[in-house]
Amino acid sequence: AQYGRFYSVTSGGGTGWVEIETFTGVPSTMLDPAKANTELSAEEYAALPSYVRTLSDNGYRTIGFHAHTSELYNRAVNFPRVGFDEMHFFEEFMQQGTYAGGYFDDNSSADVIISLFEENREDPCYIYTMTMQNHQPYYAGRYDEDPVTVSSSRMTEEELAVLQCYTDGIWYADQMLGRLVDYFSQVEEPVILVFAGDHTASMFLSEEDSVYSKLGYITDSSSAQWTAKDYQEMLSTDYLLWANYDLPGMTQGRRDLAANMMGAEILGLAGVSSTPYFAWVRETGRSLLTYRWGSMRVDAQGELVDALSPEAEDFYTAWEDVIYDTLYGEHYISYAINRMDS
Numbered sequence: 621a622q623y624g625r626f627y628s629v630t631s632g633g634g635t636g637w638v639e640i641e642t643f644t645g646v647p648s649t650m651l652d653p654a655k656a657n658t659e660l661s662a663e664e665y666a667a668l669p670s671y672v673r674t675l676s677d678n679g680y681r682t683i684g685f686h687a688h689t690s691e692l693y694n695r696a697v698n699f700p701r702v703g704f705d706e707m708h709f710f711e712e713f714m715q716q717g718t719y720a721g722g723y724f725d726d727n728s729s730a731d732v733i734i735s736l737f738e739e740n741r742e743d744p745c746y747i748y749t750m751t752m753q754n755h756q757p758y759y760a761g762r763y764d765e766d767p768v769t770v771s772s773s774r775m776t777e778e779e780l781a782v783l784q785c786y787t788d789g790i791w792y793a794d795q796m797l798g799r800l801v802d803y804f805s806q807v808e809e810p811v812i813l814v815f816a817g818d819h820t821a822s823m824f825l826s827e828e829d830s831v832y833s834k835l836g837y838i839t840d841s842s843s844a845q846w847t848a849k850d851y852q853e854m855l856s857t858d859y860l861l862w863a864n865y866d867l868p869g870m871t872q873g874r875r876d877l878a879a880n881m882m883g884a885e886i887l888g889l890a891g892v893s894s895t896p897y898f899a900w901v902r903e904t905g906r907s908l909l910t911y912r913w914g915s916m917r918v919d920a921q922g923e924l925v926d927a928l929s930p931e932a933e934d935f936y937t938a939w940e941d942v943i944y945d946t947l948y949g950e951h952y953i954s955y956a957i958n959r960m961d962s
Contacts, residue, residue: 622871625922626859627878627911631843632822635750636693639818641879643702644668645901649912650943665701667947669897671883672746673703678892681705681745685732687724687752708732710752721762721789723752726796734803741809751796754789756822758782767791775834782823783831801862810865812889816882817857851916852924861889876922878911897942908935 629637629648637648640660646668651660660668676682684704689711690696699707710717710724717728729751736747760781770780770787797815804811823831830841838850846854859877861870869889877885884902887894894902910932911918917925919932928936 622861622873622875624859624874624876625856626816626882627856627876627918628817628819629855629879629913631820631854633819635818638879639693639750640702642882643670643672645671645880645883645898646943647878647880647939650940651947660698662701664947665698668702669895669946670702671887671898672748674887674895674898675746675890675892676703676705679744680892681740681743682748683736683740683745684708684748685729685736686710686750687729687732688750688755704748708736720753720792721785723755726751726753726792727799729753730796730799730803733800737807750818751793753792754786754821758785758789758821758823760785763788772835774836775831779825779829779831779834782825786821786823786831797860804864807864811863812867812886813862814859814882814886815862816859818879820854820857846914848914848916848924851914852918855913855916861885863889876909876918878909881905881909901939904935908932910936912936 629641640646640651641648672682682703682705684695684699684706685708686695687710690707690709696707696709713724713728713732716731717724719725719728729749733747733749737745740747758781760778762785766784766788768787768791770784772780772783775783797813800813804813820832824841825831825834828841830838832838832854833841838853839845839847840850843854859882863870867889868891881901884894884898884905887898888902905920908931909920910928912928917928919925919928
């Protein structure tokens with residue numbers, strides 16, 4: 621299996637931005653900052669690269685499922701724009717689904733994934749799922765019982781209830797992953813599972829404290845006071861890649877990725893015909909993958925550095941040039957000048 625840190629663009633919310641970065645391979649910092657991801661036009665989505673669209677072009681049936689409603693991030697409209705052939709929401713599966721902590725649970729999401737796979741076994745398919753069970757809010761009594769127990773001398777009983785609730789959700793997510801691995805270990809078709817957290821959870825305890833600051837994970841609950849190390853911790857989760865067959869090119873062990881690298885990684889590992897853009901991102905990124913946010917700089921080895929190497933800076937600048945030219949064409953030069961002026 622391949623695993624590592626999954627560098628996100630956000631913390632505590634903003635899943636839509638993470639999805640767009642993952643689907644398009646484009647860092648959101650390179651998109652128009654005046655727009656939310658839900659405000660991108662159909663023309664902008666068409667101009668942006670999309671690994672989902674690339675899979676579709678290679679004969680894959682592309683299916684999206686969100687274990688909640690279609691209300692957030694306008695997914696019913698935007699997901700087809702990035703290449704999904706069909707989109708499903710939890711209402712379709714309410715009758716046979718079960719619920720935990722107030723949401724469509726992870727075990728039911730596993731049922732949906734398996735059923736969609738069974739319905740589409742005749743042709744290659746890609747199934748994207750956004751689970752919901754361990755979404756905020758976190759509070760005492762959300763679950764009837766705790767499958768694990770947490771403790772800390774740094775937190776009061778009331779504060780520990782928030783961490784307990786979140787940790788219970790992690791346990792259920794782990795059970796879902798184990799069930800999917802067991803199921804896909806038995807099928808004849810080659811299958812790749814990608815399991816990732818889109819962003820760190822929002823676990824504020826008060827205006828002054830969060831679970832993270834109470835436990836010493838970061839120095840301050842306010843992002844305005846975060847150090848570069850705090851940004852690195854709060855803007856990264858974990859991911860896991862697993863396959864039921866020997867997969868050439870998969871790292872056996874740790875390899876950190878940013879959200880905008882995941883699509884290129886999937887295309888490369890699946891062995892489908894990629895696009896020049898995704899092929900460039902994956903091959904160049906193997907040695908020059910950079911991540912920049914605020915005062916944070918992370919190099920290709922996932923190490924926090926004061927400054928990126930000149931080679932990495934050139935790579936990132938070239939990446940920005942490609943995206944701005946793709947989106948704005950003849951308006952690129954004036955737009956770039958405006959960016960420098962600002």
